[in-house]
């Protein structure tokens with residue numbers, strides 16, 4: 001049996017792996033490593049090397065959290081395929097879901113044969129994969145017959161993507177004689193989640209129950225070796241997909257880190273860390289060595305796909321740093337998100353002090369990044385009833401927003417007009433046209449059901465303009481509000497590049513200035529803003545930010 005192990009430093013022997021394992025049991029501290037679907041799909045040997053490399057350092061036990069594998073991109077990955085299978089099963093008479101499940105099986109089989117060198121382990125893995133997919137097919141057939149899909153069914157089906165991924169990685173380690181145990185968190189708090197109503201509060205006590213259960217599972221099932229944990233966890237009211245959405249495995253990793261009291265949570269990506277702009281769109285973007293939790297949360301929410309927005313809160317409260325690392329370049333230190341001293345009122349994000357009046361010297365002196373969030377729809381709602389008070393008008397609008405589950409990312413309002421930038425649900429379209437009569441909405445392509453029904457509700461008390469295919473462009477940095485002239489420069493750059501601004505938001509957050517622009521102009525906007533606002537020149541030439549040094553606001 002081949003027992004050579006590829007490590008970060010080359011090839012190690014079985015002895016090294018055993019040493020690593022024995023050092024595990026004597027080391028109480030944990031490092032939690034989360035790997036995304038494309039990393040596991042495209043670079044499994046690099047993922048394995050990153051895990052074993054960390055173990056060999058011997059300083060901590062490693063716990064691994066896996067997302068569902070994707071061979072090429074997230075769109076064609078296992079989770080997306082499972083979503084499509086669910087969609088097909090809901091179409092009366094369609095059997096196409098069976099072909100999708102067969103494709104998922106083939107992809108996992110091929111990966112196993114390609115990467116795992118021990119025939120016996122590969123065949124055991126095949127059986128385990130078949131058993132999981134048989135359960136998925138059974139639920140899908142049932143959905144088709146009954147034409148009824150519960151959140152519970154949806155969560156179960158989607159969760160199997162992470163289970164397959166963990167089975168694969170566990171088998172890979174077994175083939176290398178490294179002890180690894182697959183831990184499935186789908187049925188975490190099973191009794192709790194079955195009884196729980198979708199309106200149940202997602203509060204501190206829920207997360208405490210979840211983290212307690214995770215730690216007792218790991219303690220019970222994996223006394224030694226590497227726990228390989230599904231990035232899907234059960235127990236969220238209304239289901240994980242409804243409450244957290246795609247990218248949920250970052251939150252799972254955060255909860256695992258909290259439950260183990262980890263010394264660090266590592267999110268492994270295919271980029272070196274967080275850059276001051278999307279490095280795939282802005283070639284001159286530079287890597288940020290560290291950012292604050294509030295900046296990371298804002299960046300995540302406003303489009304940087306490096307980390308899920310829900311990840312920060314729990315780990316920061318538990319005083320656990322996050323490090324973003326690159327599977328392709330494990331030697332690079334990546335980006336660190338360091339917990340800041342908790343403010344009892346503001347939770348983990350400590351309010352920056354006004355620099356103009358001599359604030360803390362720890363504060364940054366420039367915006368840290370620019371980001372873009374695509375697929376936004378702007379609804380401009382204007383009241384028809386002038387006699388109604390502004391307060392009751394706003395109350396009506398927000399009641400509709402809540403009832404129809406709209407995800408609002410930006411709001412701006414005057415007395416009788418409200419503009420909402422909302423996300424159109426995944427894979428659902430809204431036509432890029434303005435319409436102001438309800439009947440006409442039906443003639444355009446709004447397949448987003450929540451949005452379509454919300455529009456009908458808004459139409460009862462206002463006239464609605466719809467702008468589709470929009471994007472939010474955001475400038476992010478702690479204390480931005482206090483940086484004199486920053487927003488003027490931001491908006492000027494957009495104007496100079498002939499980019500129209502549909503909506504502006506500044507002031508609600510200390511950390512963010514945002515504008516809504518046409519989606520197709522975002523690349524141009526990103527490059528122009530990065531060029532103008534992120535150039536560093538010698539300190540002496542810098543004149544313009546009160547209290548700042550070394551950062552130049554441009555020409």
Ligand SMILES: Nc1ncnc2c1ncn2[C@@H]1O[C@H](COP(=O)(O)OP(=O)(O)O)[C@@H](O)[C@H]1O
Nearest residue numbers: 036038269270273274275277278280304305306
């Ligand atoms: N500020 C940013 N810093 C780093 N990556 C960013 C940023 N904004 C957007 N991105 C994008 O986030 C993605 C993160 O990396 P990757 O590991 O490829 O993603 P995934 O987990 O979706 O496979 C990249 O596609 C990168 O282009």
Ligand SMILES: N[C@@H](CC(=O)OP(=O)(O)O)C(=O)O
Nearest residue numbers: 036037067079246247248249
């Ligand atoms: N597999 C899930 C959850 C996830 O977190 O994915 P990733 O880590 O690959 O972004 C999804 O595709 O949404």
